[in-house]
Amino acid sequence: MNKKLISNPINRVTFKNRIIFIFLISTLIPFICLGVISFYTIDSIIDNKVENSIQSKLKQDLTTLENSLNNLNHVSQQLAFGGRVTTLLDELQKESEPSNRIQLIREINSEINLISFSNPNIGLIMYYYPDTGLHDFENFRLRNEFMPEKLPVMAKYSGITYYGPHKSYSGSINQFVFSSMRKVNILDQTIYLYIETGRNALETLFAPLNRKSDSRQLLILNNEGRVTFSENKDDFPENNMFPGQSSESSSGYYKTYFWSKETSNQGWSIVSIIPIKELNQERNQWLLQVSVIFIIFIFISLLFAWFLWKMVYNPLSKFNKEVKTLIQTETHNTELTKIPEFDYLLNQVRTMKTKIWDLYGEVKQKEKRRADLEVEKLLYQINPHFLMNTLDTVHWLAVFNGNKEIDKLVLSLNKLLSYNLGKMGEETTVEKEIQAVKEYLQLQQIRYDFQFDVDIDVDENTFGILIPRFILQPLVENALYHGVSDDGYIHVDIKLNENLEITIQDNGSGMSKEEIDRLLHEETDESQKVGMGIGMRYVKRILESNYGEKAKLEIKSEVGKGTIVTLLLPVFRG
Known part of the structure; x- marks a missing residue:
């Protein structure tokens, strides 16, 4: 229960932070609620205002455009159906006398100019002959070749088609216009009336050059x-x-x-x-103003919280100081906070402080006595080098007594122990490691009652390369343990390619895939029986510790066909 209370993050919050937090919560919640309500209200008002403004402007544009198109329709009816111009066009088609034709053409142009003058929102007017691609009676000079098939169709109804907006064909203006084309009511003739809106008809509509600020x-x-x-x-x-x-x-x-x-x-x-x-520009401006007010409000709230904290800080600081010096010094402070509740707690803490320092003194004496006993015990422990010194004595006794076998055995064991008792993790060279393996094999040949041959083939260029200490013996020991018997053969090959390649091969009984996996990955009783109980797992951990993923340990074996263990190590020269 106490551990849960101590690990609770809330219990690590200081009194100052708690006061500020509570004060901010109590003052900010109403402000935040009011701000949220205000935001949604103002947001709704702004959205309605903006959308109504856009919709109102759009309706004005629609009305302007409808009026312009209605004006085009009205003028086109005057010039295409049963009016004076239509009659003159019909007469012109039938008249062959040149002087009469000239007079009719003048009258037609006069009528068109009169209608154009009385309708200032009308621009280019002309008659178009789709069979020949020609046009006639235009009231303004054409800018380009007239191609009605390329005009954007806006709406198409029975008898009339509206186009636009598009660039005007009139050479007198250079702006977007709307146009219409209506078939003229003349028998035995295919003639269309083409009319555009005028210069000022759509001055505020579809004129990008005039609406840069919009x-x-x-x-x-x-x-x-x-x-x-x-x-x-x-x-x-x-x-x-x-x-x-x-x-x-x-x-x-x-x-x-x-x-x-x-x-x-x-x-x-x-x-x-x-x-x-x-x-959202107007909404963003409002949010910016509210944010500034909110920051000012938070600053004022923090200021008041700080004043509130200072009001209770002085009494609490005395109590806090006493608690902090609980284990730092055994001196007592007699100053009180003048708050009854805190003064009572201070007296209790000071009483507890006295008892703690008494207990601390007792523990200190006991620890000193225990340390003295440990030192005394260490004085009687056997130094590991005592064993090597003893073996050295046995070696000289064997020499003096002429016992060459014991001399050879003890000398090899002493060298091997001296090499293997080096510092944990200390690096060595390939040459020294091979020498240690030879001493080990010499001991094993004396120990075992069967004959086996060991062939060590080492590239001289690898002698100075640094490798971890005690990495070859477990592999050779594994070869001896897993199959070498009478007429056994072990081949150790060390060569230098891109990496240092170490191969230990035997002609023993071999292993199955499951046995290889168990030897590499499982700490079974079988693996613990090998040599000093270090084996393949030791080699694998050494490789991971020294080389990470840069080194590789591979085992290839078949039952009855021997085993090949290969090490690939990065090269570091000594």
Whole structure:
């Protein structure tokens, strides 16, 4: 129970931080709630305000465009159906006398100029003959060759087709216009009347050069919902379906834009698109103001919390000082906090402090006595070099008594122990490691009652290469243990390629795959019986410790065909 209380992160929060936290929570929660409510309220007001503004502007644009198209329709009816101009055109087609034709042409031009003058929102007017591709009676000079088939179709109805917006064919203006084409009611003739809107008809609509400060962009959709004109051809390419056409809503979002749409009675639509970041500009300004107020409010709250903490800090600091010196010094402080509850706790702490220091003195004396006993015990422990000194004495006794076998055995054992009692992890050279293996094999040949041959083939270029101490003996020991008997053969080969390659091969009974895995990865009783109980697991751990993944240990063996152990080590020269 006490451990859980100590490990609880809440218990590590200082009194100062707790006061500040509680004060901030109690003051900020009402402000945050009020801020959230205000945000959603203001956000709703701003959204309605912006959307209503966009929708209102769009309706004005729609009304302007409808009026212009209605004006085109009205003028085209005057010039195409049963009016004075139509009659003169019919007479012109039938007249062959040149002087009469000239007079009729003048009258037609006069009528067209009169109608154009009385309708200032009308621009270019001309008659077009689709069979020949010619045009006539134009009231302005044409800028380029007239190609009606390339005009963007905005809406198509029985008897009249509306185009646009597109660049005007009139040579007197260079701006976007709308146009219409209607078939003229003349028998036995295929003539179309082409009319454009005038210079000032759509001054505020579809004139990008005049709307540099206006961030909105406009689109025109035909009856099918296909974009016939776009001021943003990258995200809303012309001749493509408008992305929001499938939605029944009159507004929505697409990519990084907010769009709003108004549809005319004839079925075509006008769409306004505005970048979302500009749409949210007013909201962001309001959020910035609220954020500044919020930061100021937090600063004031922290200031009050700090004053509140200072009011109780002085009494608590005395109590805190006494607790901190609990195990640092045994001197007592008689100063009180003048708060009854804290003074009572201070007296209890000081009493506890006295008892702790008394116990600390007793423990210190006991530890000193125990350390003295340990030193005395160490004085009587046997030094490991005593064994080598004793073996050296046995060696000289064997020499004096003429016992060469015992002399040879003791001398080899002494050299091997001296080599293997080196510091843990101390590196050695290939030459020294081979010498230690030879001493080991000499001991084993005396120990075992069967004959075996050992062939050691070492490239002289590898003698100075550094390798971990005591890495070859466990492999040779493993070869002896796992199959060498009468007429056994062990071949040790060390050569230098890209890596140091060490191979130990025997002609013993071999091992199965399961035995190899157990020898490498499992600490079984069998592996612990090998030599000094270190074996393959020791070699594997040494390789991992010294080389990481750069070294490799491989074992290849088949039952009855012997075993090959290969080490591949990175090269470090001494």
